[in-house]
Amino acid sequence: MLVLGISAFYHDSAAALIRDGEIIAAAQEERFTRKKHDPDFPANAIAYCLRQGKVDAAGIDRVVFYEKPFLKFERLIETYLAFAPKGFASFRKSMPLWIGEKLFQRDLLLRELKEIDPALGDKAKLRFSEHHFSHAASAYYPSPFQSALVLTMDGVGEWATTSAAIGEGSSLKITKEIHFPHSLGLLYSAFTYYTGFKVNSGEYKVMGLAPYGEPKYVNAIFDHLIDVKDDGSFRLNQDYFGYCTGLTMTNERFDALFGGPPRRASDPLEQRHMDLAASVQAATEEIVLRLTRSLANETGQRNLCLAGGVALNCVANGKILRDGRFDQIFIQPAAGDAGGALGAALAVYFKENGEAAIKNAKRPDAMHGSYLGPSYEQSDIEQRLKAAGAVFTVVDDEQLLEKTAAALAAGQAVGWHQGRMEFGPRALGNRSILGDPRSPSMQKALNLKVKYRESFRPFAPSVLREHVADWFELDADSPYMLLVAPVKSERCRKMSAQELALFGIDRLNVQRSEIPAVTHVDYSARVQTVHKETNPRYYDLISRFEAMTGCPVLINTSFNVRGEPIVNTPEDAFRCFMGSEIEFLAVGNCILLKDQQNQALKLDYKNAFELD
Incomplete structure (x- = not known):
């Protein structure tokens, strides 16, 4: 069928x-x-x-x-x-x-x-x-489960905003729902709007900004905005929101509660915005943990599946896993x-x-x-790149791994376009920009010079599955980059008293671990485990990098600039390469070096797309 x-x-x-x-x-x-x-x-x-x-x-x-x-x-x-x-x-x-x-x-x-x-x-x-x-x-x-609790949390579907279901064999039945206008996703989106980011795309920025702040407004959230029961069920106080009756997420009462009007996208980020992000993140984690604990007790299920937009909150997901109420978690x-x-x-x-x-x-x-999207045969790649005006060399698999790993070890930003495109919002090693996580300057350089986005945004580490527990407080599969875990304490360096006194974005440039480019300001990382069975070429590249450097970890971020969808075709990859400061591009077995390209084909991607 x-x-x-x-x-x-x-x-x-x-x-x-x-x-x-x-x-x-x-x-x-x-x-x-x-x-x-x-x-x-x-x-x-x-x-x-x-x-x-x-x-x-x-x-x-x-x-x-x-x-x-x-x-x-x-x-x-x-x-x-x-x-x-x-x-x-x-x-x-x-x-x-x-x-x-x-x-x-x-x-x-x-x-x-x-x-x-x-x-x-x-x-x-x-x-x-x-x-x-x-x-x-x-x-x-x-x-991989024959029996599981399934928790879905998002803004709103038809009526449901949160639902619990039980899967047994081929049967799946929803057993509980929370209905609109009471929505954890819309609560988070309200703070996304209020802190100056786009609803339905900027929520992950709020999550990334949260560690720079203090959760000073958590009590205000629970006292005024949302009534949460012990079992995690909740109701939002509509006196503070505009999404039911207006064209904005929040209203004047929300503004008064949190000290001013919503931030405009062009306004600078202040410590208050970081504290607001930290507060809604902490509130979300508390509500999600109450839900999962209650449902685990009620159903007796030891396997959990997560879906809906809130399931992309990988910080909350990591806390669910570490809470220990479930043996295994699968996140779509x-x-x-x-x-x-x-x-x-x-x-x-x-x-x-x-x-x-x-x-x-x-x-x-x-x-x-x-890896469910389009792929391109080598002959097709070569024809497409030639038609785009690209200058490239064709290498065998061994040379591809050696040259790419050497470029990474030399501190270059690498575009990596291989196999089938990923389905979902994350690049997982087939449409990725890669870098050396050991570099103290790589995170800032990739944000400002390659991605053309806010400097505070964290990058994810791709790590060989068998080494994940050596580098992170995690010993589980995380193939989809949807779990956040602390970096191993022995890989971290203690901050000085002077460094600990820093606030907000000033914390960004402090070197916190052996892999500073993927260690967030709270010593956490959004981990992707790489498995030879599902992505042998990417696995082999990280293995080659490890052989050169002793580090089985790479920076992995999506192959695009801010506001642009992740690249699909070889032509998309070449355009992004020529429009950004990526220095080395591998498309299939074709290698492209920036200094060998026709400079007349250079593009201005920095201003080509609006902020996402």
Whole structure:
């Protein structure tokens, strides 16, 4: 049975294809259109999935949309009625869009599908899955567990904002929900907005900024904004928020509580903003831990699956793991709405096939390392690079590893474009910018000269799985860069009294460990474990770097500049190479050096994209 899943029309549109429960392909639309968080119908991603699956539209048995639009419309109407007459201006602006597109989304979907191929737009094939069920399915079915608790937390689906489900074999059932407007994701997004970052894309900046501050406002959050019970259930005080009745996340009462209006994106970051970030992060961790502890006690489950946008909060995830209530945790790498496309497909497959759809828990990684996007043959790479005007040399595998590892050891920023593109927001070693984590200046240099983004942003370490416990307080798989763990104390250096007295961004330049470029100011790191089974070429590169330097760790950040989607094609990689200060680029077995390129092809990527 072939099932095509689709998410679209909000943000991070995507498509995914499964065959008899096996994940064949998945990709976000933004990677093809080059439009960050592209919400439009994923025509390019669908076309890719069909090519990868070597199937035509007639061969698709089901097409599944990741949520139920009519239930969303119902929420909009009921929310307006609950708050009327407040919010009429917002209601009036949004209603034409909802009536024109959302209420009749079935017809819109069928039209878009027919444009790709009439056979794809057969209404008998079309199904809809509930938003949170799609998230839950995306995490449970690819997990290695035959039984698990599944916790989904995000902004809002149709009505649910937090849900708990139980997976048993091929069965998955949601057992508890918290409904809009009470939302942990929207609480975090309110602080994202208030501290001057973009909602639905800047939340990870708040998480990265948090260690520079002190959680001074935690009591204010719990006293005024959110009432949290011992079991983690909660209610938000809508007197402080604007998302139900207005066009902003927060309102004047929120401003008064936290000492001023929202920060504009162009304003400098102050210590108060860092303290606000630290406070909402601490509150989020407390609420999540109450939820997971309560659900562990109630269900007796020892395996946990996580999905939804809040599951991308890798600091909270690390604390769940260290809390010890669960033996194993699986986090869907595309935990946000893009992953809903995959979950929708899996949900319908297992629902329609019942017990005949045996969940394969023996497979170590049904997500295939999340390497589910397009790849390019060597001959194709060479043709594409030539057409783009690139100057390159073709080397064998041994030379590729040796030259790339040598460039890294020499302190160069390396673009690494190999194999199948990753699905989800993280580059996991196939569309990555790499660097030497031992360099005290590399973190700042990569942020300011390569990524063109804020200097405080941390970078993740990729570490060989067998060495993770030697360098970090973690001895578990973390293939998707979704767990934060402390750097081993013996790898750290103590800060002097003078250094300890520093505040905020001034802490950035203090060397804290043997791998300072990936050690955050609180001595933590967002760890990716690299496994030979899922990414042998990247594993071999890190092994070669270790042979040269004694360090089995590399800096790994996504191959893009701020505001740009992660690169997809060899041409995307070359453009980013020529538009940034990356010095060395490896695309397949092609090596490109910056000083050998035609300088007329140099691009200004620093100002090409707005802040994300």
